Amino acid sequence: MTKHFILMVEDHYELASTLCEFLEEHNFVVDHARNLDVARQLLKQHPYHILLLDINLPDGTGYDLCEWLRNEQGLDLPVLMLTARDTLDDKLKGFRAGTDDYLVKPFDFNELVYRVRALIKRSLGEVSNSQIKIHDLTLDPALQQITRAGQMIDLPPIQFKLLKLLMRNSPKVLTKQEIMLELWGDEEPESDALRSHIYNLRKMVDKPFEQKLIHTVSGVGLKIAVE
Structure with a gap:
């Protein structure tokens, strides 16, 4: 079973420790930051699947981190705010800052796991089976079919998954680590x-065609896009 990576930003040590232990029992890998400074460093260094974010932190607020993530870093990482603030104004402020979901403390840990999994699935494109199309390349997740310029392309499972990952994130550049x-x-x-x-994906998807879609961005990673 594929493990998913979580960054939890929470200054309450006992709560964070208990949550980390519970999430790890459910096959997640969790990093913990107690303030914004450490959280920013970790977000720059590691690719995560989701951010669990408290609002009240020693050196600022979760709103600040969320706005930094969206506006300065341009990351669409799913964000789930965990907070004791339960007013409508607080929730609206969180959504304006860029959070995807909101869970009020105290909460049931099993509900947290379900919400985390739902957000990760949505961000990875696992919820939708609709076709993905870039230029003349089409991938149909439901039928497990790929066509380009009307020609069928048969890929082994890993390369199919790689192509789907690149197409769902297009035109974003994905790092080798991601x-x-x-x-x-x-x-x-x-x-x-x-x-x-x-190499084999390029040979099947790009080589027979004039327009190249798979591009290596030197020192960064790989993307699929029309250039």
Whole structure:
């Protein structure tokens, strides 16, 4: 089962410790930050699947971090705010700052797990089975079919998953670490496995066609887009 990575920003140590333990029992990997400064450093260094965010923090508010994440970093990472603030104004302020969901303390830990999983599935495009189309390339998740310029393309499972990941995130550049995390979770792949899959994906999706769609961004990662 693929593990998903969580950053929890919570200054209440006992609550954070209990939540981390509970989430790890449900197959999540959790990093914990007690303030905004540490949270920003971790978000710059690691790809996470979701951010669990308290509002009242020693060096600012969760609103500040959420706005920094959306406006300065341009990240669409799912954000779930966990807070004792339960007024409508507080919730609206959170949504304006860019949060995706809101859970008021005290909450049931099982409800938290369900909400986390729902947000991650939505962000990874696992909820929708609608077709994805970029230029003349179409991927149908429901039928597990790929066509380009009307020609069927048959890919093995890992390359199909890689192509779907790139297309769902287009035109965003995905880092090697982000791609490996989605393809293999915390299981270490064979040496040069990703390089080999990218090479074969290009050979099937790009080589027979004039317009190249798969692009390497030097020092950053990989994307699929029309350039």
